[in-house]
Amino acid sequence: MPELPEVETTLRGIQDALRGQTIERLVVREARLRWLIEEGLAQRVAGSEIIALQRRAKYILMHLAQGSLIWHLGMSGSMRLLDSPGEPCKHDHVDLVLGNGTMLRYNDPRRFGCLLWAREGLGHPLLRDLGPEPLDDRFNGEFLYQESRARRVAVKTFIMDQKVVVGVGNIYASEALFKAGIHPARSAQRISRARYSRLAEQIKQVLSNAIEQGGTTLRDFFAADGRPGYFRQQLEVYDRQGEPCPQCGRPVSRKIIGQRASFYCGFCQR
């Protein structure tokens, strides 16, 4: 479910309620996520204050004095803030109960998400080698151009590689490539500086717009207050095969690239 805008939306929905709060207790009902939630984690964090929250790539970090909780929502994960929590529902795997009685409840049907612990959150092996944040100035057309030399993979696969740039998932990769007029299957090394410059700009644009709209809800993404994201109606090609291209009217194509469904206009994108 969540790409960068959805994770950012989740973070914004929870951070004010969590920052400065004490963790009363952590309840793990199902530890078998993408990786097993380590035993003893609940004991380790109980009583600690959440000093700060941060998003890095599609991870949400909660910094405590002695280390950081690292969450990933995987494909189907979501977080809800509950003032008066009732009985947990199906797939409500983890509760974070705060000192003021508020609860953060983590739900993840497919269990592709994770909850990890690290002394230095950003130093965790999974986060250490990630590429730059797409909305950072360090990420631009020249960077993409340099990184893509000798990369023969499809440009869509390339920009979805979290070691190249983080946060660009399957939806926004298709959207940004459409706006930049670049065919998703084109080899990454066969794209000019000028076109990478357009692509970097469009990635920033589409992600920023999606964040403003609270992300994209295809089926099961909801922010921490339960509201869906409203960016779906602004998607120009994703999940629109057969519909007219917004630019030229020819039907939008769908093709599997790097094991992921990809949507594009074969006429407008070269």
Place this chain on the structure above:
DNA sequence: CGCTGACCCTGACGGC
């Protein structure tokens, strides 16, 4: 090193 395909898991949906 770069790249491909298998795999992790549940649920929704369409065809029969």
Place this chain on the structure above:
DNA sequence: TGCCGTCAGGGTCAGC
């Protein structure tokens, strides 16, 4: 109504 195959916004890992 049910069964079966397919697909889904994530990512890692083994093997070539």
